[in-house]
Amino acid sequence: xxxxxxxxxxxxxxxxxxxxxxxxxxxxxxxxxxxxxxxxxxxxxxxxxxxxxxxxxxxxxxxxxxxxxxxxxxxxxxxxxxxxxxxxxxxxxxxxxxxxxxxxxxxxxxxxxxxxxxxxxxxxxxxxxxxxxxxxxxxxxxxxxxxxxxxxxxxxxxxxxxxxxxxxxxxxxxxxxxxxxxxxxxxxxxxxxxxxxxxxxxxxxxxxxxxxxxxxxxxxxxxxxxxxxxxxxxxxxxxxxxxxxxxxxxxxx
Amino acid sequence: xxxxxxxxxxxxxxxxxxxxxxxxxxxxxxxxxxxxxxxxxxxxxxxxxxxxxxxxxxxxxxxxxxxxxxxxxxxxxxxxxxxxxxxxxxxxxxxxxxxxxxxxxxxxxxxxxxxxxxxxxxxxxxxxxxxxxxxxxxxxxxxxxxxxxxxxxxxxxxxxxxxxxxxxxxxxxxxxxxxxxxxxxxxxxxxxxxxxxxxxxxxxxxxxxxxxxxxxxxxxxxxxxxxxxxxxxxxxxxxxxxxxxxxxxxxxxx
Numbered sequence: 001x002x003x004x005x006x007x008x009x010x011x012x013x014x015x016x017x018x019x020x021x022x023x024x025x026x027x028x029x030x031x032x033x034x035x036x037x038x039x040x041x042x043x044x045x046x047x048x049x050x051x052x053x054x055x056x057x058x059x060x061x062x063x064x065x066x067x068x069x070x071x072x073x074x075x076x077x078x079x080x081x082x083x084x085x086x087x088x089x090x091x092x093x094x095x096x097x098x099x100x101x102x103x104x105x106x107x108x109x110x111x112x113x114x115x116x117x118x119x120x121x122x123x124x125x126x127x128x129x130x131x132x133x134x135x136x137x138x139x140x141x142x143x144x145x146x147x148x149x150x151x152x153x154x155x156x157x158x159x160x161x162x163x164x165x166x167x168x169x170x171x172x173x174x175x176x177x178x179x180x181x182x183x184x185x186x187x188x189x190x191x192x193x194x195x196x197x198x199x200x201x202x203x204x205x206x207x208x209x210x211x212x213x214x215x216x217x218x219x220x221x222x223x224x225x226x227x228x229x230x231x232x233x234x235x236x237x238x239x240x241x242x243x244x245x246x247x248x249x250x251x252x253x
Numbered sequence: 254x255x256x257x258x259x260x261x262x263x264x265x266x267x268x269x270x271x272x273x274x275x276x277x278x279x280x281x282x283x284x285x286x287x288x289x290x291x292x293x294x295x296x297x298x299x300x301x302x303x304x305x306x307x308x309x310x311x312x313x314x315x316x317x318x319x320x321x322x323x324x325x326x327x328x329x330x331x332x333x334x335x336x337x338x339x340x341x342x343x344x345x346x347x348x349x350x351x352x353x354x355x356x357x358x359x360x361x362x363x364x365x366x367x368x369x370x371x372x373x374x375x376x377x378x379x380x381x382x383x384x385x386x387x388x389x390x391x392x393x394x395x396x397x398x399x400x401x402x403x404x405x406x407x408x409x410x411x412x413x414x415x416x417x418x419x420x421x422x423x424x425x426x427x428x429x430x431x432x433x434x435x436x437x438x439x440x441x442x443x444x445x446x447x448x449x450x451x452x453x454x455x456x457x458x459x460x461x462x463x464x465x466x467x468x469x470x471x472x473x474x475x476x477x478x479x480x481x482x483x484x485x486x487x488x489x490x491x492x493x494x495x496x497x498x499x500x501x502x503x504x505x506x507x
Contacts (some may be wrong), residue, residue, distance in 0.1 A: 123341035
């Protein structure tokens, strides 16, 4: 049992060390401005634009369910226009960023880890180095920058869609008008609700991309290791999202 | 010149190189032969700084590779072409884009990239393959694109990692001709790592046998062919008896 615990702690420290080294390398990679800007644009499309369908799917259904559940909870005790408040606050502060982040940890984190892991085992990363490219500036910086910049954009669209879906559900399925829903939505609204959610999603994007890169480049040999690294990258990313979520709540709320 | 000086390299408990010392003279093709897992590919990776030695040093043009700053290492790599065992082509890019990668890094203009890529593909017999993806090529063609990607840079040195492994005899012979031609056309210094003795005799000016982490014998092709060393003879003749048998015949102790 003790050996199991110490080995888990050792692995966790090794993982933290790997992330720390890659984080430090980012500074070096960023200085190579001839390499990463064009590649970052490509990654912004792959990580950001291509993630919109899954983010919209999740947020629309979340908005609908939130409206219905809030109405069910409030019935007879709280005025129904508070459905707007519940939907808005929940999606902007928590569910929009976190659910989208968890979904993108699977889509983006797995994609990055599998792609870089495969490049590692097929010696494409070594080939990059022999052609005098720095793998950090060619592979890591574009993905980390793209995810950091595009996650808040994706989450913003997802939040808007989620609130919109909640409004449509409230108007069509509950006895609530658009004016009442918007009244409830504005009742407790603060600008902080928006920037807090977007700030969180920025940190989620950074963490997911960095973890995907670290685990992908950490592969040494074989398809099996690529599979394991991919799974591990998704699990660690999901855990990191929850840790960061708690961190920002403690720090800013 | 490339020089290995008392190089030691281990991966965990497995000691791969143990006092490996070898000079690679300019303008020649030096072939490093040895059993699978003897550390031949490790030696190549030490030259370009993909690995660092545990002890000893590798010098290229008088520079100690593992002591170079990153910028200096990049400049050194710009003088070296590396042909990987399985080509290591970028699979999301076309052949033309693969060839352009190294040239772009060196600031070569678009027009010259096209001219030099066309020429390199002609040299390796793959003219017209510019728009094909690696997945559309056979193993032999991929290796030839790997050579084209190296020679398009017009490097001072080319390192070949097992260039004929996994190829049929005819394609392997084509690869040998290509390595000889590359040396004749571009006058590069080459290091070829292989366990294919037919290939070693064809392309090499000198052959070094790597055995148990050290150079067992180094000499001209004829010297290796006529070697009286039991371990070298066993390897070049491809006899199935274990290396230890030959070692014991010499009174070896390991």
